[in-house]
Amino acid sequence: AQSVAQPEDQVNVAEGNPLTVKCTYSVSGNPYLFWYVQYPNRGLQFLLKYITGDNLVKGSYGFEAEFNKSQTSFHLKKPSALVSDSALYFCAVRDIKQGEAAGNKLTFGGGTRVLVKP
Amino acid sequence: DAGITQSPRHKVTETGTPxxxxxxxxxxxxxxxxxxxxxxxxxxxxxxxxGVKDTDKGEVSDGYSVSRSKTEDFLLTLESATSSQTSVYFCAISKLGTGGYNEQFFGPGTRLTVL
Structure with missing residues (x-):
């Protein structure tokens, strides 16, 4: 079984300050990890992913995420937050072993709302 | 953009209706x-x-059925809607991304309200 936890329902940060959104995961094998963002009244947009390789992954809109295998975490970060970053952020995981036979299914965390204040 | 559309985008219905x-x-x-x-x-x-006519259940399948008679269309049916099915529904597709693994891309969503 695979699972994802986003321990914070909401994160508040001042514009220009660094932003961190936390995510921890559980899979039986190696993880395939994603971050998605949802702006108000929109669908989910892909931000970045981790498969293998460098633990620091860079994505869209200046976001990056750090994979930490020992802590089973994949925290999303942005060095300097913008008001326009205010949105709902979702972390998702798939066990790489799962593959097509199990439908390439993702498991999502509950989401973290980010509010960036001017 | 993975060319995904959903319809309707908004719907209000009454309990018990399909x-x-x-x-x-x-x-x-x-x-x-x-x-x-x-x-x-x-x-x-x-x-x-x-695939066409090939479907399987997810974690919250009770009260829902699906059909796929053509590759391009995937229908979700609530046979008898209940208030607990008030939600936003998203469709997604999975396609091969960079790195050789499948990734999911999402449609714009349908907001369903069951009164």
Whole structure:
């Protein structure tokens, strides 16, 4: 079984300050990890992913995420937050072993709302 | 943009009525998914399809059925809607991304209210 936890329902940060959104995961094998963002009244947009390789992954809109295998975490970060970053952020995981036979299914965390204040 | 559209985008219905939501894709992807999004629960998988007439249940499939008679269309049906099915419904497709692994891309969503 695979699972994802986003321990914070909401994160508040001042514009220009660094932003961190936390995510921890559980899979039986190696993880395939994603971050998605949802702006108000929109669908989910892909931000970045981790498969293998460098633990620091860079994505869209200046976001990056750090994979930490020992802590089973994949925290999303942005060095300097913008008001326009205010949105709902979702972390998702798939066990790489799962593959097509199990439908390439993702498991999502509950989401973290980010509010960036001017 | 993975060429995914959903219809209707908004619907209000009454308890006990049947409802069908449509997901349409233009890129002939094999895998399609239906999720519901509720506060505090993130996205939960309802059903998915791995080909024409091939479907399987997700974690919250009770009260929902699906059909896929054509590659491009994946229908979600609530046979008898209940207030607990008030939610935002997202369709997704899975396609090969960089790195050789499948990634999911999402439609714009359908907001369903059951009174």
């Amino acid at each position: 409802v069908t939501l449509r997901c349409h894709q233009t890129e002939n992807h094999r895998y399609m998914y239906w999720y519901r999004q509720d506060p505090g629960h993130g996205l939960r998988l309802i059903h998915y399809s791995y």
